[in-house]
Amino acid sequence: MSTQPARPASFDKLGGLSYLNPAAPEPWSSFVEQIERVRPYLGSLERWIETLKHPKRTLIVDVPIERDDGTVAHYEGYRVQHSLSRGPGKGGVRFHPDVTLNEVMALAGWMTIKNAAVGLPFGGAKGGIRVDPASVSKGELQRITRRYTSEIGVIIGPNKDIPAPDVGTNAMTMAVMMDTYSMNRGGTATGVVTGKPIALGGSLGRQEATGRGVFITAREAGRSIGLPIEGARVVVQGFGNVGGIAARLFHEAGARVIAVADHTATLVNEGGIDVPAALAHTAANGGLAGFAGAAAIDIEDFWQLGCEFLVPAALEGQITPQRAERIRARVVVEGANGPTTPAADDVLRARNVLVVPDVIANAGGVTVSYFEWVQDFSSFFWSEEEINERLERIMINAFNAISHVATEKQVPLRTAAFIIACSRVLEARAERGLYP
Numbered sequence: 001m002s003t004q005p006a007r008p009a010s011f012d013k014l015g016g017l018s019y020l021n022p023a024a025p026e027p028w029s030s031f032v033e034q035i036e037r038v039r040p041y042l043g044s045l046e047r048w049i050e051t052l053k054h055p056k057r058t059l060i061v062d063v064p065i066e067r068d069d070g071t072v073a074h075y076e077g078y079r080v081q082h083s084l085s086r087g088p089g090k091g092g093v094r095f096h097p098d099v100t101l102n103e104v105m106a107l108a109g110w111m112t113i114k115n116a117a118v119g120l121p122f123g124g125a126k127g128g129i130r131v132d133p134a135s136v137s138k139g140e141l142q143r144i145t146r147r148y149t150s151e152i153g154v155i156i157g158p159n160k161d162i163p164a165p166d167v168g169t170n171a172m173t174m175a176v177m178m179d180t181y182s183m184n185r186g187g188t189a190t191g192v193v194t195g196k197p198i199a200l201g202g203s204l205g206r207q208e209a210t211g212r213g214v215f216i217t218a219r220e221a222g223r224s225i226g227l228p229i230e231g232a233r234v235v236v237q238g239f240g241n242v243g244g245i246a247a248r249l250f251h252e253a254g255a256r257v258i259a260v261a262d263h264t265a266t267l268v269n270e271g272g273i274d275v276p277a278a279l280a281h282t283a284a285n286g287g288l289a290g291f292a293g294a295a296a297i298d299i300e301d302f303w304q305l306g307c308e309f310l311v312p313a314a315l316e317g318q319i320t321p322q323r324a325e326r327i328r329a330r331v332v333v334e335g336a337n338g339p340t341t342p343a344a345d346d347v348l349r350a351r352n353v354l355v356v357p358d359v360i361a362n363a364g365g366v367t368v369s370y371f372e373w374v375q376d377f378s379s380f381f382w383s384e385e386e387i388n389e390r391l392e393r394i395m396i397n398a399f400n401a402i403s404h405v406a407t408e409k410q411v412p413l414r415t416a417a418f419i420i421a422c423s424r425v426l427e428a429r430a431e432r433g434l435y436p
Helices: 027-036 043-053 101-118 138-152 171-185 206-224 243-252 275-285 321-326 342-350 364-378 384-409 413-432
Strands: 057-066 072-083 089-096 124-130 161-165 233-237 256-261 266-268 309-312 331-333 354-356
Touching: 027 043, 027 101, 027 342, 027 413, 043 413, 057 101, 057 138, 072 089, 072 101, 072 138, 072 161, 089 101, 089 138, 089 171, 089 364, 101 124, 101 364, 101 384, 101 413, 124 138, 124 161, 138 171, 161 171, 161 364, 206 243, 206 309, 206 331, 206 354, 206 364, 206 384, 233 243, 243 256, 243 275, 243 309, 256 275, 321 342, 342 354, 354 413, 364 384, 384 413
Parallel strands: 089 124, 089 161, 233 256, 233 309, 309 331, 331 354
Antiparallel strands: 057 072, 072 124, 256 266
Protein backbone atom coordinates (compact mmCIF):
# COMPACT_ATOMS: atom_id res chain seq x y z
CA MET A 1 0.00 0.00 0.00
CA SER A 2 1.51 3.33 -1.06
CA THR A 3 1.22 6.66 0.74
CA GLN A 4 2.60 10.11 0.28
CA PRO A 5 6.16 10.27 1.68
CA ALA A 6 6.28 11.48 5.26
CA ARG A 7 7.41 15.02 5.89
CA PRO A 8 11.02 15.19 7.12
CA ALA A 9 11.21 15.46 10.89
CA SER A 10 13.26 18.64 10.54
CA PHE A 11 10.63 20.43 8.51
CA ASP A 12 8.47 21.79 11.32
CA LYS A 13 11.53 23.05 13.13
CA LEU A 14 13.08 24.79 10.14
CA GLY A 15 10.37 25.69 7.72
CA GLY A 16 6.96 24.81 9.07
CA LEU A 17 4.88 25.52 12.11
CA SER A 18 7.48 27.33 14.19
CA TYR A 19 8.38 29.61 11.32
CA LEU A 20 4.81 30.25 10.25
CA ASN A 21 1.88 30.78 12.56
CA PRO A 22 -0.43 27.83 13.24
CA ALA A 23 -2.97 30.10 14.92
CA ALA A 24 -3.53 32.25 11.80
CA PRO A 25 -7.08 32.24 10.39
CA GLU A 26 -7.80 30.35 7.23
CA PRO A 27 -6.62 32.45 4.25
CA TRP A 28 -9.96 32.27 2.44
CA SER A 29 -11.73 33.79 5.46
CA SER A 30 -9.28 36.69 5.38
CA PHE A 31 -9.91 37.21 1.67
CA VAL A 32 -13.70 37.20 2.13
CA GLU A 33 -13.42 39.72 4.96
CA GLN A 34 -11.30 41.97 2.75
CA ILE A 35 -13.99 41.76 0.06
CA GLU A 36 -16.69 42.66 2.56
CA ARG A 37 -14.80 45.77 3.60
CA VAL A 38 -15.24 47.32 0.14
CA ARG A 39 -18.99 46.61 -0.09
CA PRO A 40 -19.97 50.17 0.96
CA TYR A 41 -17.91 51.66 -1.88
CA LEU A 42 -19.25 49.63 -4.82
CA GLY A 43 -22.48 51.48 -5.55
CA SER A 44 -24.67 49.64 -8.06
CA LEU A 45 -21.97 46.99 -8.54
CA GLU A 46 -22.67 45.69 -5.02
CA ARG A 47 -25.32 43.34 -6.46
CA TRP A 48 -22.46 41.33 -8.02
CA ILE A 49 -20.23 41.13 -4.93
CA GLU A 50 -21.08 37.49 -4.19
CA THR A 51 -19.27 36.66 -7.45
CA LEU A 52 -16.01 37.44 -5.69
CA LYS A 53 -16.82 35.05 -2.84
CA HIS A 54 -17.39 32.06 -5.15
CA PRO A 55 -14.43 30.79 -7.22
CA LYS A 56 -15.51 30.17 -10.79
CA ARG A 57 -13.83 26.79 -11.03
CA THR A 58 -12.03 24.51 -8.57
CA LEU A 59 -10.16 21.41 -9.69
CA ILE A 60 -8.76 18.82 -7.26
CA VAL A 61 -6.55 16.19 -8.85
CA ASP A 62 -4.77 13.03 -7.77
CA VAL A 63 -1.11 13.03 -8.80
CA PRO A 64 0.23 9.46 -8.69
CA ILE A 65 3.84 8.73 -9.66
CA GLU A 66 6.21 5.78 -9.52
CA ARG A 67 9.02 6.60 -7.11
CA ASP A 68 12.63 5.74 -7.73
CA ASP A 69 12.34 2.66 -5.49
CA GLY A 70 9.43 1.28 -7.54
CA THR A 71 6.64 2.18 -5.09
CA VAL A 72 3.67 4.30 -6.10
CA ALA A 73 3.02 7.58 -4.26
CA HIS A 74 -0.04 9.80 -4.47
CA TYR A 75 -0.03 13.58 -4.07
CA GLU A 76 -2.98 15.94 -4.00
CA GLY A 77 -2.99 18.85 -6.44
CA TYR A 78 -5.22 21.86 -7.04
CA ARG A 79 -5.95 24.50 -9.65
CA VAL A 80 -8.44 27.20 -8.75
CA GLN A 81 -9.75 29.77 -11.22
CA HIS A 82 -11.26 32.46 -9.05
CA SER A 83 -12.40 34.85 -11.78
CA LEU A 84 -12.12 34.94 -15.57
CA SER A 85 -14.28 38.04 -16.11
CA ARG A 86 -11.39 40.28 -17.26
CA GLY A 87 -9.33 37.69 -19.12
CA PRO A 88 -7.62 34.32 -18.78
CA GLY A 89 -6.66 33.11 -15.32
CA LYS A 90 -3.19 34.02 -14.09
CA GLY A 91 -1.37 32.80 -11.03
CA GLY A 92 1.44 30.65 -9.75
CA VAL A 93 1.84 27.00 -8.82
CA ARG A 94 3.03 26.24 -5.28
CA PHE A 95 4.81 23.03 -4.22
CA HIS A 96 4.72 22.92 -0.42
CA PRO A 97 3.84 20.27 2.20
CA ASP A 98 1.24 22.54 3.79
CA VAL A 99 -0.68 23.44 0.62
CA THR A 100 -4.46 23.24 1.12
CA LEU A 101 -7.45 23.97 -1.06
CA ASN A 102 -8.43 26.82 1.27
CA GLU A 103 -5.04 28.43 0.79
CA VAL A 104 -5.10 28.03 -2.99
CA MET A 105 -8.61 29.53 -3.17
CA ALA A 106 -7.43 32.59 -1.25
CA LEU A 107 -4.31 32.97 -3.37
CA ALA A 108 -6.42 32.77 -6.53
CA GLY A 109 -8.72 35.45 -5.13
CA TRP A 110 -5.79 37.73 -4.34
CA MET A 111 -4.54 37.22 -7.91
CA THR A 112 -7.89 38.46 -9.21
CA ILE A 113 -7.54 41.60 -7.11
CA LYS A 114 -3.86 42.07 -7.92
CA ASN A 115 -4.27 41.81 -11.69
CA ALA A 116 -7.23 44.18 -11.68
CA ALA A 117 -5.57 46.67 -9.32
CA VAL A 118 -2.55 46.94 -11.62
CA GLY A 119 -4.74 46.98 -14.74
CA LEU A 120 -3.57 43.72 -16.32
CA PRO A 121 -6.02 41.92 -18.67
CA PHE A 122 -6.11 38.78 -16.55
CA GLY A 123 -8.40 37.05 -14.10
CA GLY A 124 -7.11 35.31 -11.00
CA ALA A 125 -5.99 31.70 -10.59
CA LYS A 126 -3.62 29.65 -8.46
CA GLY A 127 -2.38 26.08 -8.20
CA GLY A 128 -0.51 23.84 -5.85
CA ILE A 129 0.59 20.35 -4.89
CA ARG A 130 0.94 19.16 -1.30
CA VAL A 131 4.54 18.02 -1.52
CA ASP A 132 7.86 18.94 0.03
CA PRO A 133 10.20 19.26 -2.98
CA ALA A 134 13.18 18.45 -0.74
CA SER A 135 11.70 15.04 0.09
CA VAL A 136 11.72 13.75 -3.51
CA SER A 137 14.44 13.22 -6.09
CA LYS A 138 14.87 15.39 -9.17
CA GLY A 139 13.37 12.67 -11.34
CA GLU A 140 10.41 12.19 -8.99
CA LEU A 141 9.78 15.94 -8.94
CA GLN A 142 9.72 16.04 -12.72
CA ARG A 143 7.24 13.15 -12.83
CA ILE A 144 5.04 14.91 -10.26
CA THR A 145 5.13 18.08 -12.35
CA ARG A 146 4.30 16.28 -15.60
CA ARG A 147 1.43 14.30 -14.11
CA TYR A 148 0.00 17.40 -12.43
CA THR A 149 0.22 19.36 -15.69
CA SER A 150 -1.54 16.57 -17.56
CA GLU A 151 -4.30 16.46 -14.95
CA ILE A 152 -4.97 20.22 -15.02
CA GLY A 153 -4.36 20.42 -18.78
CA VAL A 154 -8.10 20.47 -19.43
CA ILE A 155 -8.46 23.96 -17.92
CA ILE A 156 -5.12 25.69 -18.66
CA GLY A 157 -3.88 27.22 -21.89
CA PRO A 158 -2.46 30.48 -23.33
CA ASN A 159 -5.96 31.93 -23.63
CA LYS A 160 -7.53 30.09 -20.68
CA ASP A 161 -5.24 30.02 -17.63
CA ILE A 162 -1.51 30.69 -17.47
CA PRO A 163 0.46 29.23 -14.52
CA ALA A 164 3.74 30.67 -13.21
CA PRO A 165 6.32 29.90 -10.49
CA ASP A 166 5.52 30.32 -6.81
CA VAL A 167 6.84 28.88 -3.54
CA GLY A 168 8.73 25.64 -4.23
CA THR A 169 8.72 26.03 -8.02
CA ASN A 170 11.01 27.80 -10.47
CA ALA A 171 11.84 28.34 -14.13
CA MET A 172 12.65 24.67 -14.68
CA THR A 173 9.27 23.68 -13.24
CA MET A 174 7.68 25.95 -15.83
CA ALA A 175 9.83 24.42 -18.58
CA VAL A 176 8.53 20.96 -17.67
CA MET A 177 4.95 22.21 -17.50
CA MET A 178 5.25 23.94 -20.89
CA ASP A 179 6.80 20.84 -22.47
CA THR A 180 4.13 18.53 -21.04
CA TYR A 181 1.28 20.75 -22.19
CA SER A 182 2.87 21.14 -25.63
CA MET A 183 3.40 17.39 -26.08
CA ASN A 184 -0.23 16.73 -25.18
CA ARG A 185 -1.39 19.39 -27.66
CA GLY A 186 0.92 18.31 -30.47
CA GLY A 187 2.69 21.65 -30.86
CA THR A 188 4.88 24.00 -28.87
CA ALA A 189 2.82 26.46 -26.82
CA THR A 190 5.29 28.76 -25.06
CA GLY A 191 2.52 31.05 -23.78
CA VAL A 192 0.90 28.42 -21.57
CA VAL A 193 3.14 29.38 -18.63
CA THR A 194 5.31 32.33 -17.67
CA GLY A 195 8.50 32.47 -15.65
CA LYS A 196 10.18 30.10 -18.12
CA PRO A 197 13.89 29.92 -18.97
CA ILE A 198 14.92 32.54 -21.53
CA ALA A 199 15.72 29.81 -24.08
CA LEU A 200 12.06 28.69 -24.01
CA GLY A 201 10.43 32.09 -24.42
CA GLY A 202 11.00 33.48 -20.96
CA SER A 203 11.36 37.21 -20.38
CA LEU A 204 14.42 39.11 -19.30
CA GLY A 205 13.85 40.73 -15.91
CA ARG A 206 11.27 38.15 -14.79
CA GLN A 207 13.36 36.59 -12.02
CA GLU A 208 13.88 39.91 -10.23
CA ALA A 209 10.49 41.41 -11.05
CA THR A 210 8.60 40.67 -7.82
CA GLY A 211 11.40 41.89 -5.56
CA ARG A 212 11.91 44.93 -7.79
CA GLY A 213 8.22 45.76 -7.55
CA VAL A 214 8.41 45.51 -3.75
CA PHE A 215 11.28 48.00 -3.75
CA ILE A 216 9.52 50.40 -6.16
CA THR A 217 6.32 50.51 -4.09
CA ALA A 218 8.31 50.87 -0.86
CA ARG A 219 10.15 53.82 -2.36
CA GLU A 220 6.91 55.43 -3.56
CA ALA A 221 5.22 54.85 -0.20
CA GLY A 222 8.20 56.44 1.52
CA ARG A 223 7.99 59.46 -0.75
CA SER A 224 4.29 59.84 0.04
CA ILE A 225 5.07 60.35 3.74
CA GLY A 226 8.44 62.07 3.41
CA LEU A 227 10.51 58.99 4.29
CA PRO A 228 13.59 58.52 2.08
CA ILE A 229 15.08 55.11 1.31
CA GLU A 230 18.66 56.28 1.81
CA GLY A 231 19.69 55.67 5.40
CA ALA A 232 16.45 53.87 6.28
CA ARG A 233 16.55 50.72 8.41
CA VAL A 234 14.99 47.72 6.68
CA VAL A 235 13.87 44.35 8.07
CA VAL A 236 13.07 41.52 5.64
CA GLN A 237 11.31 38.23 6.40
CA GLY A 238 11.93 35.71 3.63
CA PHE A 239 15.23 35.81 1.78
CA GLY A 240 14.42 34.05 -1.47
CA ASN A 241 13.50 35.35 -4.88
CA VAL A 242 11.32 38.15 -3.45
CA GLY A 243 12.85 39.15 -0.12
CA GLY A 244 16.42 38.60 -1.24
CA ILE A 245 16.07 40.74 -4.36
CA ALA A 246 14.21 43.46 -2.47
CA ALA A 247 16.90 43.46 0.23
CA ARG A 248 19.61 43.83 -2.41
CA LEU A 249 17.83 46.76 -4.05
CA PHE A 250 17.31 48.47 -0.69
CA HIS A 251 21.01 47.93 0.04
CA GLU A 252 22.04 49.37 -3.34
CA ALA A 253 19.82 52.42 -2.76
CA GLY A 254 21.65 53.24 0.47
CA ALA A 255 19.28 51.70 3.01
CA ARG A 256 20.59 49.71 5.98
CA VAL A 257 19.20 46.17 6.04
CA ILE A 258 19.46 45.33 9.75
CA ALA A 259 17.65 41.98 9.91
CA VAL A 260 16.75 39.09 7.62
CA ALA A 261 14.96 35.79 8.19
CA ASP A 262 14.31 32.61 6.26
CA HIS A 263 13.28 29.05 7.13
CA THR A 264 16.75 28.29 8.52
CA ALA A 265 17.65 31.35 10.62
CA THR A 266 16.65 34.80 11.85
CA LEU A 267 19.59 37.21 11.90
CA VAL A 268 20.21 40.79 12.99
CA ASN A 269 23.05 43.30 12.64
CA GLU A 270 22.11 46.83 13.69
CA GLY A 271 25.11 48.18 11.81
CA GLY A 272 23.78 46.76 8.57
CA ILE A 273 24.00 43.32 6.97
CA ASP A 274 26.24 42.80 3.94
CA VAL A 275 23.35 41.77 1.69
CA PRO A 276 25.42 40.54 -1.29
CA ALA A 277 27.45 38.36 1.09
CA ALA A 278 24.26 37.02 2.70
CA LEU A 279 22.80 36.22 -0.72
CA ALA A 280 25.99 34.42 -1.74
CA HIS A 281 25.94 32.43 1.51
CA THR A 282 22.29 31.49 0.99
CA ALA A 283 22.94 30.37 -2.59
CA ALA A 284 25.86 28.20 -1.47
CA ASN A 285 24.27 26.72 1.66
CA GLY A 286 20.53 26.64 0.99
CA GLY A 287 19.69 29.18 3.68
CA LEU A 288 20.90 31.89 6.02
CA ALA A 289 21.91 29.48 8.79
CA GLY A 290 25.62 29.80 9.49
CA PHE A 291 26.03 33.27 7.98
CA ALA A 292 28.74 34.97 10.04
CA GLY A 293 27.79 38.57 9.32
CA ALA A 294 24.89 38.78 11.78
CA ALA A 295 23.71 37.38 15.10
CA ALA A 296 20.86 34.91 15.52
CA ILE A 297 17.70 36.02 17.32
CA ASP A 298 14.31 34.48 18.05
CA ILE A 299 11.69 34.92 15.34
CA GLU A 300 9.33 36.71 17.75
CA ASP A 301 12.04 39.26 18.59
CA PHE A 302 12.36 39.89 14.85
CA TRP A 303 8.91 41.53 14.71
CA GLN A 304 9.72 44.20 17.28
CA LEU A 305 12.94 45.51 15.78
CA GLY A 306 12.93 49.28 15.28
CA CYS A 307 12.98 50.09 11.55
CA GLU A 308 11.52 52.29 8.86
CA PHE A 309 10.53 49.51 6.44
CA LEU A 310 9.37 45.98 7.32
CA VAL A 311 9.05 43.58 4.38
CA PRO A 312 7.22 40.29 5.11
CA ALA A 313 8.12 38.21 2.06
CA ALA A 314 7.51 34.65 3.25
CA LEU A 315 4.04 33.08 3.40
CA GLU A 316 0.56 34.22 4.41
CA GLY A 317 -0.72 34.82 7.93
CA GLN A 318 2.56 36.10 9.39
CA ILE A 319 1.41 39.38 10.94
CA THR A 320 -1.24 38.58 13.54
CA PRO A 321 -2.82 41.13 15.89
CA GLN A 322 -0.36 40.08 18.59
CA ARG A 323 2.64 40.66 16.33
CA ALA A 324 1.13 43.86 14.95
CA GLU A 325 1.08 45.30 18.49
CA ARG A 326 4.85 44.84 18.70
CA ILE A 327 5.87 46.03 15.22
CA ARG A 328 7.99 49.18 15.33
CA ALA A 329 8.17 49.90 11.60
CA ARG A 330 6.78 53.03 9.92
CA VAL A 331 5.91 51.19 6.71
CA VAL A 332 5.03 47.52 6.12
CA VAL A 333 5.52 46.45 2.50
CA GLU A 334 3.91 43.08 1.80
CA GLY A 335 6.20 41.04 -0.41
CA ALA A 336 4.27 37.85 0.37
CA ASN A 337 0.64 37.13 -0.43
CA GLY A 338 -1.70 37.68 2.51
CA PRO A 339 0.93 38.12 5.24
CA THR A 340 -1.28 40.42 7.34
CA THR A 341 -4.62 39.29 8.76
CA PRO A 342 -7.56 41.73 8.64
CA ALA A 343 -7.51 42.09 12.44
CA ALA A 344 -3.79 42.87 12.33
CA ASP A 345 -4.49 45.44 9.61
CA ASP A 346 -6.76 47.25 12.05
CA VAL A 347 -4.10 47.21 14.75
CA LEU A 348 -1.45 48.62 12.42
CA ARG A 349 -3.75 51.37 11.20
CA ALA A 350 -4.60 52.36 14.77
CA ARG A 351 -0.88 52.57 15.46
CA ASN A 352 -0.34 54.75 12.36
CA VAL A 353 1.76 52.14 10.53
CA LEU A 354 1.38 52.49 6.76
CA VAL A 355 0.72 49.12 5.08
CA VAL A 356 1.47 48.76 1.36
CA PRO A 357 -0.74 45.75 0.50
CA ASP A 358 0.40 42.64 -1.32
CA VAL A 359 -1.94 43.22 -4.25
CA ILE A 360 0.19 46.16 -5.33
CA ALA A 361 3.52 45.61 -3.51
CA ASN A 362 4.28 42.20 -5.04
CA ALA A 363 2.57 42.77 -8.39
CA GLY A 364 5.88 43.21 -10.19
CA GLY A 365 6.11 39.48 -10.87
CA VAL A 366 2.75 39.14 -12.57
CA THR A 367 3.34 42.39 -14.46
CA VAL A 368 6.48 41.02 -16.08
CA SER A 369 4.67 37.71 -16.54
CA TYR A 370 2.19 39.72 -18.60
CA PHE A 371 5.10 41.12 -20.62
CA GLU A 372 6.36 37.56 -21.17
CA TRP A 373 2.93 36.37 -22.30
CA VAL A 374 2.68 39.27 -24.78
CA GLN A 375 6.20 38.61 -26.09
CA ASP A 376 5.43 34.91 -26.58
CA PHE A 377 2.35 35.73 -28.66
CA SER A 378 4.27 38.16 -30.86
CA SER A 379 7.58 36.24 -30.88
CA PHE A 380 9.25 39.60 -30.38
CA PHE A 381 11.30 40.13 -27.24
CA TRP A 382 12.27 43.28 -25.35
CA SER A 383 15.55 44.21 -23.66
CA GLU A 384 15.86 44.02 -19.89
CA GLU A 385 16.11 47.80 -19.78
CA GLU A 386 12.78 48.08 -21.62
CA ILE A 387 11.23 45.53 -19.25
CA ASN A 388 12.35 47.40 -16.14
CA GLU A 389 11.23 50.77 -17.53
CA ARG A 390 7.77 49.43 -18.36
CA LEU A 391 7.54 47.72 -14.97
CA GLU A 392 8.48 50.89 -13.10
CA ARG A 393 5.95 52.98 -15.02
CA ILE A 394 3.08 50.54 -14.38
CA MET A 395 3.92 50.09 -10.69
CA ILE A 396 4.22 53.83 -10.04
CA ASN A 397 0.97 54.60 -11.86
CA ALA A 398 -0.88 51.85 -10.00
CA PHE A 399 0.47 52.96 -6.62
CA ASN A 400 -0.43 56.59 -7.29
CA ALA A 401 -3.99 55.64 -8.32
CA ILE A 402 -4.45 53.57 -5.17
CA SER A 403 -2.94 56.29 -2.99
CA HIS A 404 -5.31 58.85 -4.53
CA VAL A 405 -8.38 56.71 -3.73
CA ALA A 406 -7.09 56.10 -0.20
CA THR A 407 -6.79 59.85 0.38
CA GLU A 408 -10.08 60.67 -1.29
CA LYS A 409 -12.11 58.13 0.65
CA GLN A 410 -10.02 58.18 3.84
CA VAL A 411 -9.37 54.43 3.76
CA PRO A 412 -6.22 52.29 4.06
CA LEU A 413 -4.22 51.51 0.91
CA ARG A 414 -5.50 47.92 0.97
CA THR A 415 -9.13 48.98 0.94
CA ALA A 416 -8.35 51.49 -1.81
CA ALA A 417 -6.70 48.77 -3.91
CA PHE A 418 -9.70 46.49 -3.38
CA ILE A 419 -12.11 49.30 -4.31
CA ILE A 420 -10.32 49.83 -7.63
CA ALA A 421 -9.90 46.11 -8.34
CA CYS A 422 -13.36 44.97 -7.30
CA SER A 423 -14.97 47.77 -9.29
CA ARG A 424 -13.07 46.72 -12.42
CA VAL A 425 -13.85 43.02 -11.99
CA LEU A 426 -17.51 43.52 -11.16
CA GLU A 427 -18.00 46.03 -13.97
CA ALA A 428 -16.68 43.40 -16.39
CA ARG A 429 -18.96 40.80 -14.78
CA ALA A 430 -21.98 43.08 -15.12
CA GLU A 431 -21.20 44.00 -18.72
CA ARG A 432 -20.82 40.36 -19.72
CA GLY A 433 -24.05 39.32 -18.04
CA LEU A 434 -24.98 35.78 -17.09
CA TYR A 435 -24.89 32.82 -19.46
CA PRO A 436 -27.14 31.06 -20.12
